[in-house]
Amino acid sequence: MCRWLAYLGSPIPLEDVLVRPNHSLIDQSLLARNLYLPHDPRAAQFRRSAFPTNGDGFGVAWRGRGGTIGQYRQIEPAWDSQNLRHLAAQIESGCFLAHVRAAPGGTIAEQNCHPFVHGGWMFQHNGEINGFSALKRELTLDVDPGLYPSILGNSDSEACFYLALSFGLAEDPVGALTRMVARVEQARRDRGVTAPFRATMCASDGAQLVVLRWVSPDVAGAQAPTLFHSAGATALRTIDGGEERLPPDAQLIVSEPLELHWSAHTWQEVATGTIGVFRPGEAPVFTSIELAV
Amino acid sequence: MCRWLAYLGSPIPLEDVLVRPNHSLIDQSLLARNLYLPHDPRAAQFRRSAFPTNGDGFGVAWRGRGGTIGQYRQIEPAWDSQNLRHLAAQIESGCFLAHVRAAPGGTIAEQNCHPFVHGGWMFQHNGEINGFSALKRELTLDVDPGLYPSILGNSDSEACFYLALSFGLAEDPVGALTRMVARVEQARRDRGVTAPFRATMCASDGAQLVVLRWVSPDVAGAQAPTLFHSAGATALRTIDGGEERLPPDAQLIVSEPLELHWSAHTWQEVATGTIGVFRPGEAPVFTSIELAV
């Protein structure tokens, strides 16, 4: 269970959402709150209360100089990283993704840290494909052979990204993400995996944010990871007791709100089973994920 | 707030206490339980419930080949470290110290990870010298000039170790540790520091364990960090639901018991204000810390 955020709007220094809010992403690296884990088989491994720690790596990707994409990833925890604080204070961007990782039993490597970046797209994920080790080979085989060698890590998240790229992410983001979800669900059925595929994801080309919230519909009681988007003016309470105003055009999508106490008016839940597209100066457009049967 | 353990007895693989118990030191790295923090000014920084994470480094030191002392330290968290699991499975010792670090606001460096090793002695600490930045210079000046260049990090813990070495740790461990505590308390008085010096410490030459529990007596309501020692036969419940028996001569001293559910019969609290000396095959001897006035 990881935590992520994505920002679109007038350029701001990254620290305005990564560091300064009283429940910033750095704070969530040490103690996340909004977690639905009671039915997750992995919860038992670490006992419920241990899961809130997202200390297995950090990453950020952003629209940078001349439309290129910048990327920074580290395996050390976010909370005490001096590099992270300095970079967040110095780098400004109008479109960025950031992620803190929890990888119980997983592989700790810079290459497994989100966001992943390839071909002008950034991508991050919270959740998991349960039973991934049984599905990994066939899912990876469906990755475009030209893209296959660019896979550097061994995570389910990176496999999802390369499937989406193979299915046309650049041309049709909503369609490509839908096909990726369908492909994973098919693999689950083919292999008889009964535990759910759970995901919140964000893909971006630096101009728009495409987000997804999903849980396998065949698993009774399974819940998707949480996902919220900001609605209306966003004034965030800061760690020093003050308040900061984000630009009027700021759009934020987050695993959990950046404030310890928050209102459902300003942080709205993204519905499970939908894909949302956020573009500058427009209201987000949500589409239901319909899997062809 | 860190967590540590120390073992003395017939040689065992380190994993028997670091990894296998259901509340092993690795488990404590992700979620420690026995914490007294309500009056600690540093608690506010991270909010109480965030403090149980000890993810800022790990270390172990042990009596090794031919009486030499081995040491391994890393800044990455203990919980998912493959190296740690392998080393704990392969290395056997009859005397070792292990430590998981929480360093809110501190400096993340291998050199600041415990246990420290110098001149045939190992040393580890949980707690803090409040106001250390104001006291550091004068305390460090009292370190023997011949030892001074061996200080590699910048922590209060390492300063305490080198003070104890300077005050005769090798010849008179109980006396040296007492003089170190007295020196720190004097510095607090000289500088008017009102927040307490809190410590559980363990020093060892590979043949004995010398442990200390302390809190500044002038601070009303201040509590020492927790410290327990095993009493009688130790059978530990393991993470896989079984039970393992440590050797009959095993002596364990721990920040908190290695079991999620434990009995005060088998885990006895070390009294605040005392130094305990544990030797093979003998009952521990406790001495009150009396500061000359």
Added chain:
Amino acid sequence: MCRWLAYLGSPIPLEDVLVRPNHSLIDQSLLARNLYLPHDPRAAQFRRSAFPTNGDGFGVAWRGRGGTIGQYRQIEPAWDSQNLRHLAAQIESGCFLAHVRAAPGGTIAEQNCHPFVHGGWMFQHNGEINGFSALKRELTLDVDPGLYPSILGNSDSEACFYLALSFGLAEDPVGALTRMVARVEQARRDRGVTAPFRATMCASDGAQLVVLRWVSPDVAGAQAPTLFHSAGATALRTIDGGEERLPPDAQLIVSEPLELHWSAHTWQEVATGTIGVFRPGEAPVFTSIELAV
């Protein structure tokens, strides 16, 4: 271009070959000498004289407690690692592999550090499959589906290991390694790769060392990476000007001799195109690699 060594014989502390000789593996991490690179296209990238640095990671695997295999890997360079020096001084083994990595343009990750360990076997490699990114997908597809999810990194070396495991390494090491070489060569032909596959490899189950030296025979002038084995009594000159005697039954296989000045009497070259099997107390047996056409 990496450097490795493998040891079989009476148990010794790892430091006797990793640290103490005057051209130990640690020394080779900073400045390797025996390199044939003039015809290698990758040499141009870093200019010939830059290549001797093997600073992209270190690893060791060894036959440990109760016949299990221990493993330690790190991405930091070997030369100044305190952990490495401590572990090498404390761990004794009668069968171990050690490796320092040079990965120009490659992916720096603990998971890409050698030796790899799976199913009771250790494996390490020096050299490269030129054009690997074009061959990777089909080679990986030939890995046994049950083994596929255990691949953690993205290197050509790990692919070779899992191919050999898939081809029966445990039952028939010489046959499995031969089939692996044949499979890689076939992939080169199928894809029209003209640059050579170059390799020295070592596989071990803790009881024997199976080593291989290879270069694609179709590439005029291409040379295999160097490989030597010790012959007769081995007395190594040490970094402090002394000399240490290894046990009489010691067998060493190395990318380059562990001494700055050495004799071809005591360090014999392994012939290109052969596989050598080293067993305790026996003379090594060499077999030519014959690829079925």
Added chain:
Amino acid sequence: MCRWLAYLGSPIPLEDVLVRPNHSLIDQSLLARNLYLPHDPRAAQFRRSAFPTNGDGFGVAWRGRGGTIGQYRQIEPAWDSQNLRHLAAQIESGCFLAHVRAAPGGTIAEQNCHPFVHGGWMFQHNGEINGFSALKRELTLDVDPGLYPSILGNSDSEACFYLALSFGLAEDPVGALTRMVARVEQARRDRGVTAPFRATMCASDGAQLVVLRWVSPDVAGAQAPTLFHSAGATALRTIDGGEERLPPDAQLIVSEPLELHWSAHTWQEVATGTIGVFRPGEAPVFTSIELAV
């Protein structure tokens, strides 16, 4: 022996000097060339040809947003760091310092990586105070008590920086650096250290570069580390065979030129025993270091 560079001029992306030139700082991390080491006692430790590797860490500090100073440091080698390449491509600055570290026998820690930053000043060093462990205590005692707790590492370089800060770096950079050199030389005399203090240093407040080149004058044959500054228009040959032009107002000071083949017309040596001050749009001003006797 480390390598560093400093830039002052119109803002450029850091990669223009860190990555793109054919002997960029990244290239120098793997193979530096201009080294005077024959008389240095430390050379024997690693043999002359091994010394060119600067793989013990990397760092950069720059004038950033709103006049603040940014800082990034890592212990992993520069040459294969993806983070470094990304940051160098994205961050632009008109004043920055960058450093690759070689620390034979030293302590590998982020806190020992240059540039150091404190109180609006950046600082980096190449060279060493021979016999530092004997001098460290008294030199550190001369650091202003208010600055003392900010020392995080254990290197001679950081001690020099804090001495310079204590001696008035902010008010009188040339005077403060001169007093720092004098203080170190006095300590050498007091302790009878016969091996030289060797240094090239750069201090900057983001508006000017103050550089220093020094070797103890009492040691016959001792040579200062190399130091060059650019003179006139700077067109650098790039790693891909092209050429890039730096801004007309660019001023560069480097341990060695950023080109494999270079002219003494465009890269002029800084005289040993001088301090140079570089300000925007002005010719550098050099002052002899005169130690009061």
